[in-house]
Amino acid sequence: MAILATRVSARSTLAVLERDLTLYRRLWRASVFSSFVLPVLFLLSIGLGVGGHVGDIGGVSYLAWIVPGVMAATAFQMAVGECTYPILGDFKWTRGFHAMRATPVEAGDMVCGYLLYILIRVEIAAVVFLGVSALFGALRSPWALVTPLVCGLVALATAAPTMAFSAGVDHDSYFALLFRFVMIPSTLFAGVFFPVGQLPAVVRPLAYLSPLWHGVELDRAATLGAAPPWPVAAHLAYLLVFTAAGMLWAFHAFGRRLQD
Amino acid sequence: MVTTMIAARVSPARVGAVFGRNVGALRSGPAYWLVLLSGFFEPVLYLLSIGVGVGALVGDLQVGDRSLPYAAFVAPAMLAVSAMSGALAETTYNFFFKMKYQKTFEAVLATPVRPFEIAVGELGWAMVRGSLYTGLFLVVMVALGLAAPLWALAAFPATILVGLAFGSIGMAISTLLRGWQDFDLMSTGQFALFLFSGTFSPVGDYPAAMQVLIQLTPLYHAVELVRGIAIGQMAWGLLAHAAYLLAMVVGGLLFAARRLQRTLCE
Amino acid sequence: MSEGLARVCTVSDQPLIYARGLVKRFGDFTAVDGIDLSVAPGEAFGFLGPNGAGKSSTMRMIGCVSMPTSGELRILGMDPVRDGTRIRARLGVCPQLDNLDPDLSVRENLLTYARYFGVPRAEARRRADELLEFVQLADRAGSKVDPLSGGMKRRLTIARAMVNDPDLVLLDEPTTGLDPQARHLLWERLFQLKRRGTTLVLTTHYMDEAEQLCDRLVVMDGGRIVAEGSPRALIETYSTPEVVELRFGDERPADLAGKLAGVGTRIDPLPDRLLVYAADGDAATAEVHRRGLTPSSVLVRRSTLEDVFLHLTGRTLVD
Numbered sequence: 001m002a003i004l005a006t007r008v009s010a011r012s013t014l015a016v017l018e019r020d021l022t023l024y025r026r027l028w029r030a031s032v033f034s035s036f037v038l039p040v041l042f043l044l045s046i047g048l049g050v051g052g053h054v055g056d057i058g059g060v061s062y063l064a065w066i067v068p069g070v071m072a073a074t075a076f077q078m079a080v081g082e083c084t085y086p087i088l089g090d091f092k093w094t095r096g097f098h099a100m101r102a103t104p105v106e107a108g109d110m111v112c113g114y115l116l117y118i119l120i121r122v123e124i125a126a127v128v129f130l131g132v133s134a135l136f137g138a139l140r141s142p143w144a145l146v147t148p149l150v151c152g153l154v155a156l157a158t159a160a161p162t163m164a165f166s167a168g169v170d171h172d173s174y175f176a177l178l179f180r181f182v183m184i185p186s187t188l189f190a191g192v193f194f195p196v197g198q199l200p201a202v203v204r205p206l207a208y209l210s211p212l213w214h215g216v217e218l219d220r221a222a223t224l225g226a227a228p229p230w231p232v233a234a235h236l237a238y239l240l241v242f243t244a245a246g247m248l249w250a251f252h253a254f255g256r257r258l259q260d
Numbered sequence: 261m262v263t264t265m266i267a268a269r270v271s272p273a274r275v276g277a278v279f280g281r282n283v284g285a286l287r288s289g290p291a292y293w294l295v296l297l298s299g300f301f302e303p304v305l306y307l308l309s310i311g312v313g314v315g316a317l318v319g320d321l322q323v324g325d326r327s328l329p330y331a332a333f334v335a336p337a338m339l340a341v342s343a344m345s346g347a348l349a350e351t352t353y354n355f356f357f358k359m360k361y362q363k364t365f366e367a368v369l370a371t372p373v374r375p376f377e378i379a380v381g382e383l384g385w386a387m388v389r390g391s392l393y394t395g396l397f398l399v400v401m402v403a404l405g406l407a408a409p410l411w412a413l414a415a416f417p418a419t420i421l422v423g424l425a426f427g428s429i430g431m432a433i434s435t436l437l438r439g440w441q442d443f444d445l446m447s448t449g450q451f452a453l454f455l456f457s458g459t460f461s462p463v464g465d466y467p468a469a470m471q472v473l474i475q476l477t478p479l480y481h482a483v484e485l486v487r488g489i490a491i492g493q494m495a496w497g498l499l500a501h502a503a504y505l506l507a508m509v510v511g512g513l514l515f516a517a518r519r520l521q522r523t524l525c526e
Numbered sequence: 527m528s529e530g531l532a533r534v535c536t537v538s539d540q541p542l543i544y545a546r547g548l549v550k551r552f553g554d555f556t557a558v559d560g561i562d563l564s565v566a567p568g569e570a571f572g573f574l575g576p577n578g579a580g581k582s583s584t585m586r587m588i589g590c591v592s593m594p595t596s597g598e599l600r601i602l603g604m605d606p607v608r609d610g611t612r613i614r615a616r617l618g619v620c621p622q623l624d625n626l627d628p629d630l631s632v633r634e635n636l637l638t639y640a641r642y643f644g645v646p647r648a649e650a651r652r653r654a655d656e657l658l659e660f661v662q663l664a665d666r667a668g669s670k671v672d673p674l675s676g677g678m679k680r681r682l683t684i685a686r687a688m689v690n691d692p693d694l695v696l697l698d699e700p701t702t703g704l705d706p707q708a709r710h711l712l713w714e715r716l717f718q719l720k721r722r723g724t725t726l727v728l729t730t731h732y733m734d735e736a737e738q739l740c741d742r743l744v745v746m747d748g749g750r751i752v753a754e755g756s757p758r759a760l761i762e763t764y765s766t767p768e769v770v771e772l773r774f775g776d777e778r779p780a781d782l783a784g785k786l787a788g789v790g791t792r793i794d795p796l797p798d799r800l801l802v803y804a805a806d807g808d809a810a811t812a813e814v815h816r817r818g819l820t821p822s823s824v825l826v827r828r829s830t831l832e833d834v835f836l837h838l839t840g841r842t843l844v845d
Binding site: 029030033037038041042044045046049050052053054055057062173176177180181184185188189193194198199 | 294295298299301302305306308309310313314316317318319321330444447448451452455456459460461465466
């Protein structure tokens with residue numbers, strides 16, 4: 001019998017966050033590249049290099065056009081990365097979640113605490129990236145200041161279901177499949193590098209399904225000061241619903257895994 | 261993971277045993293065929309996204325005296341990258357694990373097998389896996405009309421040379437790595453090569469100093485060689501690129517074997 | 527010694543653990559098959575049995591990690607299904623497999639864990655230092671966990687289990703896999719805890735461990751409790767004061783059992799030796815020789831829980 005219900009207490013959630021931050025203080029060096037360096041390299045190679053052959057798109061330079069996309073994609077990829085091996089590791093190798101399970105910390109606290117941790121990591125990366133983008137002159141509207149918040153929402157919407165997935169698998173081989181069949185296609189086809197409108201009509205709905213596309217469009221609307229394809233509220237609602245559903249799935253998956 | 265108990269004499273039977281072990285190791289994980297095949301999709305996805313998707317924004321590109329669709333420019337580069345990353349995955353991550361943690365090579369060296377033979381044997385498996393990916397990728401290129409069938413066939417041996425070159429260098433690097441933290445450094449380097457070696461835009465776009473720097477790095481030569489053949493632009497200059505890659509094979513293998521000898525046999 | 531550590535349980539005299547007809551099934555497999563038990567404050571209580579006897583499943587139910595399939599279970603007077611969180615807040619758990627955080631230091635492991643219980647930071651620091659002193663790891667406080675020996679890791683896990691000043695400490699096979707020296711050090715520390723009035727519940731498949739540490743224990747086999755009592759009482763009930771172990775060169779012990787009929791109170795032929803249960807071991811040995819048998823070795827020893835287990839189940843504990 002699996003427990004469907006879980007409790008979330010602020011105190012326990014913060015205790016889990018505190019643990020993750022303590023770990024981060026020791027291990028942050030390993031993530032500098034993926035969080036800060038890689039997105040900038042992407043901008044240089046694709047934004048400036050390829051952009052030089054593209055000319056303008058939607059009235060702005062190609063660089064200014066992909067900056068918000070790369071930003072959202074970074075949040076998306078960080079969320080996937082941080083919610084795969086580290087989560088499976090805490091179930092399978094170090095058994096950190098089992099250690100928590102013997103205390104008043106509940107599955108819901110573990111999920112929420114870790115989500116907060118991801119949120120903090122992504123906010124830092126997004127703010128740094130925003131600063132670099134400003135130096136490149138790629139921001140066209142003061143609304144750009146809200147992009148870190150959008151990135152945070154993209155990260156939550158991505159992290160919650162990914163955590164649930166990781167809590168449900170028993171072998172890291174599945175991550176290779178997740179990366180290659182979900183993460184990389186999303187990054188490459190959800191409007192980061194070229195408009196989704198160019199996709200064949202049959203696969204376009206797949207891009208709409210990805211939380212990344214909604215984040216890319218919101219971020220792009222903000223940095224360019226233009227209206228997104230759907231009403232802002234619709235994009236936000238999609239991300240929020242995705243987050244909520246992902247969290248429920250994660251509560252369930254954690255509860256089940258900790259039962260055995 | 262992989263237990264290569266009998267590694268690498270250069271006899272076909274021994275090499276077959278190494279393959280068997282490596283395939284067996286793959287099979288020990290779940291959904292292994294899917295995992296094996298999925299390695300092939302990554303460069304295809306990049307080709308479709310950047311080559312075709314962004315290519316629609318770029319239009320045609322001037323390469324030498326010819327004008328090329330952007331996708332036809334990117335495709336050979338993705339092919340070279342595929343050969344590189346296939347070979348590196350096997351000879352760095354897996355090779356390092358076997359050397360440092362599984363102590364496989366220590367067990368092998370207790371037999372008449374010598375370090376050089378281990379290096380050659382490991383490279384063999386890396387090549388088979390990498391060639392599977394590059395072969396399939398060439399089929400995709402032909403199917404999308406990005407390469408003529410005959411030129412695609414001619415490019416295949418070039419991808420094997422690229423794989424051998426990076427495989428050898430990968431092994432040499434593995435013998436120098438101190439721990440997992442160094443892999444981060446390595447993947448940084450690998451990714452920088454991926455982005456700037458004339459893969460997505462011609463090297464001529466960059467400032468002169470950067471061009472010189474790029475021309476010193478290996479992926480640039482791999483991309484130029486494979487692209488030259490795939491688009492049927494044969495020139496004597498391709499031999500220079502091939503020579504660079506050949507030097508990597510010889511140098512990498514000798515260095516790896518010497519380091520193995522030193523760390524494991526003394 | 528600190529007031530916190532020395533605190534005697536405040537739960538008056540109602541049992542800390544109370545179970546009636548407790549059952550745990552995994553699919554078709556019944557791990558725990560209707561057991562009754564009651565553990566009083568201040569007691570050191572043990573579950574003794576071979577691997578697969580149902581000890582760990584019982585412990586996991588007591589730790590409110592696994593839910594009973596049926597039967598009644600009360601921990602600290604509460605219902606584990608409804609009040610799991612509140613119960614766990616007052617338990618200290620030392621699991622069978624160490625699950626320390628390998629990337630944190632020894633001291634950070636304790637601090638982080640204390641925070642899970644909502645212990646304020648300053649108080650957590652004070653307790654961590656005191657507990658590291660107690661488990662003799664103060665000089666390793668800044669070290670990472672990985673380089674610690676198995677015994678040190680286990681002591682750290684025990685310190686971690688004490689960090690919330692628990693009413694009840696659960697130890698699942700605390701010394702399995704440790705070398706003899708590490709085991710004795712660990713026993714000594716657990717004995718100190720016991721002397722301070724901490725209620726200990728432990729599982730073990732080592733007889734000597736059960737005899738050393740437990741005031742009272744149950745012997746489990748196949749998911750059931752087959753005997754209950756203090757180590758001494760169990761030995762008195764199910765065994766004789768002394769046991770003679772006889773080994774013979776090439777002859778099979780079972781073939782010789784007939785010739786020894788009537789010697790001592792009972793005879794158990796094992797594959798490699800023959801056990802003779804007797805009130806007086808020397809007298810029994812003399813009788814063996816009188817019957818013309820010449821064992822290659824003779825060992826007269828005090829009866830142990832191992833003999834109790836053998837008698838109750840017909841099997842040895844550690845195969």
